[in-house]
Structures are given as structure tokens and as C-alpha cells.
Amino acid sequence: MTMTEKILYDIETISSNLGLTLESMREIPGMYDTSADTALELCCTLPGTIRSNILKIAVVGAIKSGKTTFINAWLKDDLLKRGAGVVTAIVTRLQRQSTLTARIFLKSWDDINQEIEQALFMFPEKEWNPEKNTPGFDLRRERDRQFLNDFNVDIFSDLSVSEAGLRPESVTITRAVEGYEAVKDLIKPDRSILEFSGPLFETHKKFTGNDSRAFFVRDVALGVTSPGLDPDIEIADCQGSDSTNPFHMVQIQNYLTRANLIIYLISSRTGLRQADMNFLRVIETMGLMENIVFVLNADLNEHENLKDLMSVEHRVRKELTYIKKDPELYTISSLYNLFCDLAPDLSRKNSIILDLWKEDANTTAYLSSMTQRFNSRLVGRLSSERFYLTVANPIERLRQIAFMARQRLSLFSDLLSQDLSKARGAMDRLAEMLETGKKLEAIMDNSIEGAVDQLEREIQKEANALFDPLQGTIAKDVAHFIGGCKIDISLYESKLLHHGFENTLYLMFQELKSALDTFMTQTINARVLGFIHDQEKAIEGYFKTLYRSYDINPHEISPVKDQDHQPETAPGRKIVPIDLRTIKGILGLSLPTEAFVTRYNARIRVSAMAKFGLFSLGDIIGRLMNRRRYTPGVSALSASEKKIKQEALRSVVNHLEAYQKSVTRDYLIPLLEAVSRDFKDKLVARCRVCDVEIETMEGVIALDQASKKAQSRTLDAMAAGLTKIVKKIESLPVQYLN
Ligand SMILES: Nc1nc2c(ncn2[C@@H]2O[C@H](COP(=O)(O)OP(=O)(O)O)[C@@H](O)[C@H]2O)c(=O)[nH]1
Ligand SMILES: [Mg+2]
Structure with a gap:
């Protein structure tokens, strides 16, 4: 059992035992209220929520930088096809499973x-x-x-x-035509999934190892049995970061925003290239630079000696500093590591290669030490991410519930006491506490509402600055970009003769569209994702500050001054007040990436064609009389170029309103509202010990001796159970935040 599994197992046991304790409160009149019910619900759902909280690692880099090899080396298994050379952007996600399974998510006919x-x-x-x-x-x-x-x-x-x-x-077009025959019976009107498991696993490569078939695939999820992969980790091979297809780029960007860690691979054969720099700028604009670790994948065939390799490392590190201060860079050889792990079972050829590599003892020693450093860095990084994301909050929630249960136990054992003055004292304290709780709740309500209003206004203001069709930075930047786009008309002159004006216009438009699509995904969408990232951070920061201002010690408002209760079990300052990820998971809220792809307006064509009408006759006559005289057609092309540009800009601008709406109204605002609800629930839970009516308490006090005894026995059993639970919570090997 790995460390994570052990903690998860412990949390499951604690949740289930705590659930049983809460259930048994039902036996005592007044003890089980709506907050106990909410707590019980949480105990039931928490383990499932944690299990679905997976750490995501994105492996990115140019084609043939060694992404697939890196992942195989991680799995210690040559499972994925190396050197497939497929350029189609597909995100292949891998997770640990009991049987080897491949799920291919196919596009729909509409897609x-x-x-x-x-x-x-x-x-x-x-x-x-x-x-x-x-x-x-x-x-x-x-x-x-x-x-x-x-x-x-x-x-x-x-x-x-x-x-x-x-x-x-x-x-x-090429891929669609070439791949059609192989997939035609598999694609459905709706998006669908193909599954290949066990002995059929290899079949999935038919779809991923071939560009034409891969065109029909949205993405791929593999369930692998390799023990090298922790069960709560998803690692994704994000191929195609240099894809020009906007639909695909958006998918990769979407994965990156959700990833906890990005591992960026650079091949030592090529070093950093322009495409790498472009993509790294995208990651930077998206605000994700803090999540990135670089790996220089050393190709041992390529370097004479360690000195040569070091000089590449030195250069790459220097170039990376243009993008990120003190970049974390590890030089390792994935293929060497993979071969070492597979050594007894290597093919003869690969054994010879490995032996040859090992002859350069200096280099391999360096690479091995870097691999070790990388691995321990990774383990450290993942366990802290894991702690923040998966276990810190759930444990605090359980701790809170245990605290509430203990408080309630203590209160009810006083109420059931033979000593009437003790019982009356407990009642008075509870009444006083309920009063304080109500006041606190009212104050919280006001300030949370105020916070939400203010945040919402800020989000809208910044969104306007970005998306406004006239004044916004996107509209301005797109206009600037389109204005600066140079279309080489002379390239299309010959096309004019062979294909006519309309078709030539099409080619010209597509040239502009492709440049604009790239600009939209790499610059604009990246910036919008960066905006979303910043807003999420702002929401988080705001509520954290607010939380600190409510840093109430539950003991102070507690109706019971229990002696046996150790202060460390109190849910004091330790809870992580905001957990956006879980909230998004519960809401099913995902980034509105559909809105990230610009839809061009059909009137572009009509408008561009209008210019052609003026020239077509002259053009045809010219063509008949003298081949040299098609300048009118060419000047029509230039006139149309202007129109095309104007209309392309108009398409983007028209799209901004819907784009803004899906980013704010359909994503950020619902997120903000859910965060504030969750935040309030957590705080309120801390102010309430028990929602019990005075009459019910009177009823408890008035019970006859025999019933009181029987009830007290139930309480004793509960107390014994709770003591064990609390001990178990305290023994969990996690340190706390702040
Ligand atoms: N010599 C050598 N070849 C490597 C190394 N890493 C990857 N390769 C080879 O380079 C090719 C491309 O690697 P691959 O992992 O498929 O790259 P990807 O396109 O980024 O997934 C494959 O044939 C690999 O076997 C390495 O460290 N040394
Ligand atoms: Mg690959």
C-alpha cells in the first residue's frame, strides 16, 4: 500500500465510523438535527469525492521531444508507441486501473x-x-x-x-478523406466511446498511431496496470502543442489549466526551438508558469561526451531564463532509463545500444544522479499538491464533525445528569450560544453578500476591459493583428487563371483564417485563460482574507467547557477555507472552451465577392484577348483582401459578446456564488453546536431515572467510539497549513 492509499483508507474508515456515531445520535431526542444530517451526508460522500480528486500531470513538448518515451519510462513499461510521429493533437490520459483498458473518445459526425x-x-x-x-x-x-x-x-x-x-x-481535408473508410461505421451522430481492454488493448493504437484516423478522435484515456503509477495520479501525453487546428489547441489548453504540474520536454538533439518559445509564451500568458518543470531529454547518441551535453544544458537553461526566472531544469535520458528498467527483457539490438551508452560512464552517472534528483523533487512536489488538494480539507472537515459530535455529547450528558443544576447550567449555556451564533451568522451574511457583490463587480469590470467590442483589448489587438497580416497576392495570381476568382478568394481567406486562428488560440485565448486564472485566484484570496477576519476559536463560543477535550482536536486555524477544485467538481463546472473557437460569419464571402462584380467582365474579356491583362482580377483580389480583413475582424468582434458571457455569466459568476455558499456553510457549521428546541431540552431533563440511565449508556458508547476516531485523526501523517 502506498502512502496515499493508506491515508485514503484511513479517511474512509474515519468517515464511516464517524457516520455511525452520528447515526446513533438519532436515539436521543433533540440530538440529531439538520447539521448532524449534513455532517452524515458528508461522511458518506467524502471518500468518493477524494477518490475523484486526481492529481493531473501534463507532459508537453514538441513532436519527438520524447514525451511518450518519458511516460513509458515513468511506467517502467514500453506501453505506448514511441516515435509514432503523429502530429494530430490528442491528449492521451493515463490512470492506474486493475485491467489494461483503452478508451477512445470519438468525435461526432457534427464535430x-x-x-x-x-x-x-x-x-x-x-x-x-x-x-x-x-x-x-x-x-x-x-x-x-x-x-x-x-x-x-x-x-x-x-x-x-x-x-x-x-x-x-x-x-x-486530407485526413478526413483518408481516414473515412476505416472509421465510417464507428462514428456516431453523437460523440461516442470505443473501449479496448485486456488482449484487445493494442487495437487502440490503430486510432492513435495514424494521423488520418486520429483526426476522428477527440481524446484517449488509458487504464494501465503499471505499479509505477500512483492510483491518484493522471498523467497526460499532450501531443500536438504546435497544432494549427484551433479546435485541438483549445483542448490542450483546457487540459493545461486543469493540470497540477506541467512537465515540459525539450530534446537535447534540437534544444529550444521557436515553436517551443511560442508555446511557452502561451503557458506564460495562461498564468501557469509556476506549475512548470523542464526536462532536457538527453539523446545519448547525439553527444560525444558529458561536456558536450552540459553545454547544451547550459544553453537551454540560459534560453529558458528569458521566459522564467530560475527555471527548474533536469537533464535526464528517458530512453536510457527505460532501457535500464527493461534490461533483462530488451531486444538484442537495444541491449547493444544500452551497453554502448553505458561505456560513457561519466555521462550515465550524471544522468542517473539527475534522474534521482528529478524523482525526489517530483515526489516532494506531488505530495504537497496532494496534501493541499486531496487530504487537507477532508481531514479538517472530519475533524470539525468530530468536534461538533464531542461538544454535543458533552452537552447531552450534562442534560441527562442526575444533578439538576448541572443540567440547567448546560441548558443556559446552550441558549446563550444559540443567540451568539445567530448574531454571528447575521454579520457573516452581510459581509459575505458584500464580498460577493464587490467581487462580481470587479469581474465584470475587468471582463469589459478585455471583451468590449469597441474599447476592449481583445478587439484592439485583433484589429492590429489583422491590419498587420500580409497576404502575398502575387502567390494567388496563377490560381486566378486556373480556379477562377471565387476559389482564389477562398484560398486567400483560408490563409488569413489560419493566421488569425493561431493568433486567437496562442494569444487571445491564452490571455482569456490567464484572466480566468487571475479571477479564480482573486476569489480565493478574498475569501481567505475574509476567513482570517472570522478566525473564531470554537472554544470561545462553545457551550461546554470540557475538561477531557484536547485543544488540538478543535478546528482552529487549520482549515483551508476555499477549495475551488472540489466546488467545481460538485457543480460540474468546466471551462467554457466551446466559446473559444471563433465562428466566421458567412457574410465575409458575400462582402468580398461584391468587389469582384465590378471587375469580372473586364477580367473575362481580358482573358480572352490577351493573357497579360488580368490585372483587373488582381486588383479585385486586393480590394477583396481589405473586405475579407474587415469582415474577419467583424466576425471576431461579434463573437466577443458570447465569449464574454460564457466566461463570466456561465463560469466565473456561478463559481463565485458556489464558493460563497460553501464558505458560509463552513463558518456557520462552526457557530452551531446543536439546533435543539428549549422544550426538547426540558423534555430530556424531565426524563425518569431509568430512561436517563439508558440514554447515558448510549452516550458512553458514542464517547468511546469518538475518542478512537479523534485519536485516529490525530495520528494521520499530515502537517497543517498556516
Ligand atoms: N537516442 C534517444 N532516442 C530517444 C530518446 N528519447 C526518445 N527517443 C526516441 O525519439 C523518438 C521520439 O520519441 P517519442 O517519445 O515518441 O516523442 P514524442 O513525439 O514527444 O512522444 C522515439 O523513436 C524514441 O525512441 C533518448 O533519450 N535517446
Ligand atoms: Mg508521442
């Missing part, structure tokens, strides 16, 4: 057709839908597929590879 439509955006519909009798594009239609196929060969020829690589719209 797929929508992506293709975006890739065809601005292309004249009459060409692929001549009768206009079917709405939208549908890959399931033979005619539509045939169109895509011809289109792809034809229109992108000699344009496909630009300076920035393959044209993304061409990539989408």
Missing part, C-alpha cells in the same frame, strides 16, 4: 463536418452542393467525399507547403 466546413469556409457552396438541396457538408455523402478528394488534389497543389508548413485546411 467532424463542422471542422471540414471551417476548412472549406468561403469556398463557393455551389461547387460541392450544386442543387443546394442538402444543408451543410456531410462526409457521409459519397458526393461530398468525392468533391473533397478532387478539391484537395486540385486547388492546393503548389500551395500546400508554405513557409509555415502544410496549409491547415488542406491537412484537415
